[in-house]
Amino acid sequence: MKTVLLAGAALCALATAPAWAQGPVSGTVTDARTGEALPGATILLDGTASGTTDATGAFALPAVPAGTHELRISFLGYDALVQRVEGQAGEQRLRNALQPGAVLTGEALVTASQANDRTGTAYTNLSKEDLAKRNFGQDLPYLLDQTPSVVVNSDAGAGVGYTDIRIRGTSNTGINMTINGVPLNDPESRGSFLVNLPDLASSINSLQVQRGVGTSQNGGAAFGASINISTLGVRREAYAESQNTYGSFNTWKNNVQFGTGLVGGHFTVDGRLSRIATDGYMNRAASDLKSYYFAAGYQAKSTLLKFITFSGREKTYQAWNGVPEPAITGNRALLQTYVDNGELSEANAARVLREGRRYSYYTYDNQTDNYQQNHYQLHLSQGLGPNWNVGAAAHLTRGFGYYESYRERRKFSDYGLPNVVVGNQTITRTNLIDQKWLDNYFYGGTFALNYQPREGKLQATLGGAWNRFNNDHYGEIIWAQYAQNIAHRQRYYFNNATKTDYNAYARATWQATSWLGVYGDLQLRRIGYRIDGIEDDQNDVTTRARYTFFNPKAGTTVSLGHGQQLYASFAVGQREPVRADFTDRPAGDQTARPERLEDYEGGYRINRAGLSWLGLITDVRFEANYYFMNYRDQLVATGQLNDVGTALRTNVARSYRRGLELTGAVAAADKISLSSTLTLSQNRIQNYRDVVYDENFEAVVGAPRTSTISYSPAVVSAHTLEGQPLKGLRTALLLKTVSRQYLDNSANKNRSLQPYQTLDFRVRYAFRPVFMKEIELAILVNNLLNREYAANGYTYSYVGASGRQETFNWYYPQATRNFLASVNVKF
Template identity: 85%
Template sequence: MKTVLLAVAAFFGLAAAPAWAQGPVSGTITDARTGEALPGATILLDGAASGTTDATGTFNISTVPAGAHEIRITFLGYDALVRPLQGQAAEQRLSAKLTPATLFTGEALVTASRANDRTAMAYTNLGKEDLAKRNFGQDLPYLLDQTPSVVVNSDAGAGVGYTDIRIRGTSNTGINMTINGVPLNDPESRGSFLVNLPDLASSINSLQVQRGVGTSQNGGAAFGASINISTLDNRREAYAETQNTYGSFRTWKNNVSFGTGLINGHFTVDGRLSRIRTDGYMNRAASDLKSYYFAAGYQVKNTLLKFITFSGREKTYQAWNGVPEPALTGDRARLQTFIDNGELSAADAARVLTEGRRYSYYTYDNQTDNYQQNHYQLHLSQGLGPNWNLGAALHLTRGFGYYESYRTRRKFVDYGLANVMIGNQTITRTNLIDQKWLDNYFYGGTFALNYQPRAGKLQATLGGAWNQFDNDHYGEIIWAQYAANLQPRQRYYFNNATKTDYNAYARATWQVLDKLGVYADVQVRHINYRIDGLEDDQNDVTTRASYTFFNPKAGATLELSPGQQLYASFAVGQREPVRADFTDRPAGDQTAKAERLEDWEGGYRFSRTGLTSLGPITALRLEANGFYMNYHNQLVATGQLNDVGAALRTNVARSYRRGAELTAFASANDKISLSSTLTLSQNRIRDYQDVVYDANYAPVVAAPRTSTISYSPAVVSAHTLEGQPLKGLRLALLLKTVSRQYLDNSQNEARSIRPYETLDFRLRYALHPSFMKEIELGLLVNNVLNREYVANGYTYSYVGASGSQETFNWFFPQATRNYLASVGLKF
């Protein structure tokens, strides 16, 4: 920690360079037609957020450095206003009138499900520029790492390929993700596999993370958070851009983006092509990822019709097994236990000793996951007079692919094959290569009807969706060392799953008094789920499940003064079990129960720009949010994985998460800023009973006690210190800390991930030559202090060869010091 503090101190000394002569700018923003003030308009100076207008439409920027600048003023439903601004010592006054939008953004569906200061819940907004400065080619979870309560990890160790995100201890199966209001989560597993959409961040124009149950969303319920993504940006001016990154582990990112701007007042076309490739930090953990994005829009009067298609194709070497604990500790006695119990062969153990923490369990050269996902969306945004608008979308997602595995000494009978006779010898096992396939269609429609008067006390939305998912699961044998009746690409299992999901919701905010607003939101959601056929272990996984959920939400906000607010809310979320909760149980066992969450949230917000009472600090934002999430039948991770790396889960009758999220941001004249988040939480299972097995394989059930939920750290913090010592040059230090995480629910430190902290360094330098809009040079150094740490793992136990209980831990080491360097060009 001393090293961290020294680095921060040095950074402060560099960033606190002398400021140029500067003066204040203030003004009032009004509606060009009615003359009414527009509270909440966003003010950006040179692309950086510099505040919002207050209840009277007034804004104040306390200091604007001398020289040429650009001020941009935006407000939902109005055309953005952009003006040049010359910084000077004397005070300047700017009055601006915004006109109702002539070019729709098409975000009626997106804004319908987004939180704001009236909805009494915790959320974080990130714009295109926020994501761009974080984006060096790592997956989207890593770009969200500095937001509150977030913990990320990477199978391959460096943030490219299979990555995962947890928010408030909840994995991505409990995080609802939507793109333009369309569900992204896989309807069966409930996970969001962002590896299938590489470089998606380069096409995002805005993103909101809601923590807790949040507002009603299309798709599955949010049990830890929701991530609402929009790519519906309409840019008036033509553009062309390219971003290129190279870094450690032979990591490459290359993309090209282009747009026509607004053609003849009606048409827009945007596109992107991307490729990301890396060898990965772990041995044999390469990823080869390709994607495209294309959008074409047509606007006439109050109507916008927009077609969007985006696709990703990934090939990743399987790294989801992790490394055995002795690979990290070098404990040869413990390694022998893995050998004695058949967890590792002698050859594997020898590789553990030579490869160490970068060990890879697989050696077959095509032990790969191969998947392609194509998305098609057709959006309609229709203005219905001055106060109403309608957003609707039709969507289709086509997914298909397989993962290929080399398997040793498999029984013929398990694959529906006959034993092989060679002379008088009967061979019952063989080495083989199989492929496990997914082939699916996800399609449906969504809508949102919004009542949003320009100036009014009541805002309301009526929305919903109908979605259908059809997924074939099957396996094929493509090679066998021995085979009697094997046909080319012979299938050895097949099952089909269908899932129908529809929901309707109504939401309203009402400003009861000038200072007091209330919020209400109700949702009804119905799910039908069925599986027919056999799984790979030849078990019959026929399943029939049906659920109807009613999810109410309510809240209130109290404005203490301009920029100060108290809020409180209560929300109910319910969700169905995922596929593995049914299929990874004994045949016919459908005892997995739906989960219910009662989420209480409350907090305080403070936001102020143009400060003069705090010395050099000219902008300050603070938020303190408390939460109590009470679960019934929560499905928690057991610490074990199935054969495709998915966490196995079990219901626990009573559990809770409670804690506080503290966030702060302070800026001094845009020369130096500090943002911090700190989450303190308790994550507990009530009356938990641990089960172990004695030497006779009889279960031994421990006495009930309160225990910590797996993968739920009690303390998570993130801190970004950013400075601009020279115009166009931005330097940042990013510190992340995560406390101990338990691999299962026993709260046993022998089955846990040790606490860790990492420090990253980021540099962005923008040049504006006369022959192009911008050249930007970037550098990201991850894990500057070269820590050896792990961010994920799993565990399992059984009676071993010694006749006593043995525990086997596997971990996912993260990369030591590494770098990514980039060059971006804008035309």
């Protein structure tokens, strides 16, 4: 309620603000040869994405302030049109005719998987400029925090290092991520570990978040959303830039970027070097992150060939354990329960009281995660006459690294080693240091054949991909207090996993009339997965699994005129179990079934410019989207543990997510704007059965009931109020609200994250001295109101020392008030 009142108050303030704006600009975009309308053309004003043309080729811009501005219109297969627009009183109407036969840009390689106003789906587009506003060095999820239905969190507490994003309550294991159409998710765990690609946002040209199943994607299924990242694009003029940030917790970001522009009309080279380092909000939660990006391209009238390589290397102290509940509450009795049950030692308990919510479980100096990921992509885009083009890519991702741990009093038998005999004494346990390694290759190819006729009524794509993942998992002992017949870097487990994934899809949109459009999308996906060897618990994890999925999608759009649209869609998504669903079960148990999602979406959009409201010329956007995501055989944690204490997941027959997403924005020229998003949802498991343990350590299955899906808040909202009181000076307030989240599926408040609300403040000032293109000074104050909250956690239960069920909650506290300040220069 506070959030709604605040948004209403801000809207009232906007309505009574001075009328800074000048007149709106609208027009149509057509083919210069045939005069046919070009729907879906991209409109940019002063380099900022300002919308696309509708089914009739029409567009409308916000009221343009006084002065000279650059209007850029682009459409695949046409020369971009750039013209000057003067802000003036009264409405301006433009007619823009594009010449066919343009030099191809990188857009041809990624548009095949993107949603648009013809697909009847819910999506958000972010431009390079949109991301740059928030980019102070925090990980990519934090740059998406203000988009609909998004919740983010950070292990180290400040947005650098290991971070996570949830959309509609689904973690990144259910969010399909691609970079230039190439899958990013780990094929086994399905997670996208963006810590391996620090400062990726600085090289992003555009990004689209599709909520729900969305359009067919390469890689794993989208069970909550998909994030399509494009680093492609052509900057025709040479440039050099540097971004430098310093902030709380000794956080540093430094990067340099450069580009040659278009050389000789055909060649481009772009590059970036970055380093991000921080001590972290949590104690002993430091990160040292390095990355690079390099691209070299050749383009002609109908051909684009581009080689891209980017890499990230991370060294992070392991903050992934979180902190025990008593560290937050200060409850000494509860702390003693953790000690009595061996969850904390006496020494650790003393540190809990001393360090509080910034407590770190680990004290070993090199308790670190060390990983490097190198990406190589070769892209080809080729025009095939006036109506056809094809995009194809070959890719290789090389990943390798380990995390190192100090472990106390470990049994030799747990490592497949004999006991140590000294005289008459047999030693069965030892302190040791081990490293757990991953060493993998991910490679394959993608393609998309696009039919895009000049008249634009029918557009179609035939695409697909073939990808293979080969991953070695192994562990080595690098030191032991007691050792006998142990080789240097003694290997104590090894298993190899291979996964082959290929898919093919056909998609088409047809503008049947000026007001009615239909959309269809059919995908066939095949997966083969095998594991050979033993896991770290010495269990045989040999696995053989094959899956075939058919995923149909369909939608319709109805144009109501005046920038209004109704839409609806239906989509099926299916996905295979993850690695842990095989390896954490008893040997040979492969009973986990694949999951199926039926996603129903429907909504209303309006995008109007130049409206007169209480004396103001304003631009208004609004969207209301209803979704119903019906799951079959969703895999959820039951509360049951395997023989080494790992939580097991099981298929539940029926579960669903349903909700209403409201998104709106009001802008008065370039002076003041308010954007808001609010999601209200229900997330339920039907006939769910809890598993608890009795005093004899026997699992007891509870009665069936309807329960709330874990990590799924019923209310999520985000609001940004931004103004430009002086030329070049922009200030913004960013409010985020997240309601209660349960740590498991029991809907028990004692196992939950408290609701929280945070307010950030951002100010940026840019000016243009004569000796360089631009200097920008910026500061971001996170958590301005100094709230203490946790954005993530986990829970587990068993019969404790008291003889009764004990529950242990662990949380990830987020940083209190902190700042990041940057100096960015452009040449």
